[in-house]
Amino acid sequence: MSEIVLETRGITRDYHIGGGLFGAGRTINALKGIDLTLEKGKTLAIVGESGCGKSTLARIITMIDAPTSGELLIDGAKVDITKKRLDSEMRRKVQIVFQNPYGSLNPRQKIGDVLMEPLIINENVPEAERRERAMAMLTKVGLQPEHFNRYPHMFSGGQRQRIAIARALMLNPRLLVLDEPVSALDLSVQAQVLNLLADLQDEFGLTFVFISHDLSVVRYIADEVMVMYFGEAVEYGTRDEVFQNPQHDYTKTLFAATPRADVESIRKRLAAKAA
């Protein structure tokens, strides 16, 4: 059995909404005990609707936010950010790419600086090497060296997402959390970015946690799938298990709701309409 990069045991996260002058406070259980294990080089897709807790889980895995209870293990090492400050090695291991490439890049920072910043903060490498590594990463994600001195507004959405991916890869992470990385992109650009992610995964042996609400993308990219509903993992298994034999009612509803673009379904719909 290959090495396990990510493991969570009974992770919960509660948010307390403070009571005001007239009302009592409330507690929202955003996550209600999530268990998962993920092997090196695999892709876990997390599916669910808005408010189901998938982004909260992403924040906990990325060690931005602490779970209320439960354990998070990265490469077999237990992490608790409330007790011990993260060292640079831990910070290097997990990186994140956000949904909106227009919001996740600083408009006043040149692309070269965007890519070199993680190296300045986290590693002690000389200026010349930083520049060299940033250049190399730029070409790796399909951009040109002359883009080094440009600003984010000069790029299209797909190119920006490539930049965000490049930034996440600068520190050679083990685990990449992708929070809806293609949902803001056009279909043809989405295909390019998905291909890029597959290439990078093969080359660096990356492990992906891929958060999405688009089942067709999930079916294409995932090895394992977790379906979340109101903070619970209602379905968790390999892609084929989940897609071919969904157990939970919510998963079935989700599959039934997804628009189908194959000729057979169109025929069926037109026949039903004519009748």
Added chain:
Amino acid sequence: MALLDIKNLTVEFDTAGGTLRAVDGVSLSVTEREVLAIVGESGSGKSVSMLAVMGLLPWTAKVTADSITFLGRDILNLPPAERRRIVGKDMAMIFQEPVASLNPCFTVGFQIDETLKMHTDLNNRQRRDRTVELFEAVGLPNASDRLGAFPHQMSGGQCQRVMIAMAIACNPKLLIADEPTTALDVTIQRQILDLLVSIQAEKGMGMIMITHDMGVVAETADRVVVQYKGRKMEEADVLSLFENPKSAYTRALLAALPENATGDRLPTMVDFSLDDAPYTGARP
């Protein structure tokens, strides 16, 4: 008879970098009881062409066409006041962001009432009854209690239902839906699409569905127009478009769908020898 007939529509914007041609010689028509989907990626001019028909573009836009007729009447050269009598009544539009398209300062009941007041002769009581009736038609529970709700008290799906109620308030002949479900979750998307299709069939309206999602096209359309960089690439009925796409662009678009993937990489535009350069509007 064609409900809406557009011939050779061109929309240009003057920008600092020169003239940008957002729509370039597009012709299309919709008949009664028909669902026409206009599909394309961002910058393909699909929204701009319909905004031009509605007369909702800013004055900086230059709209030219051989003709735009609605119910046999030329609406291209209509004075604005005349045009406003048609827009919102016989021709209505639903927008992408339901929460942003409603005015946060007024109750949803008031906003629907405004439409009715503008376009019908109903009195106060009749308008109120009509609004309740509309809310029931779009599947909002406790319709009469909902009239006093503000948009922020409703979910995205509910706001979209209010938008639909507002659009169908005056029994339009043509409903233009601009990405009506893009901002919504999959299960809510299904409900809204089902609602739109059933209302369309029941009232015998014509409907134009603007979308970038091939799944939505497959689920709703009778006929499809594919647009790319402001130009019409292909027009076909829905079955032949999916079965036997004629233009290279449509083939590329269908191949890029993850559910049609065969290998472990998706084909992209480059594989179909379509240029990948960002849209500039300038053409040789």
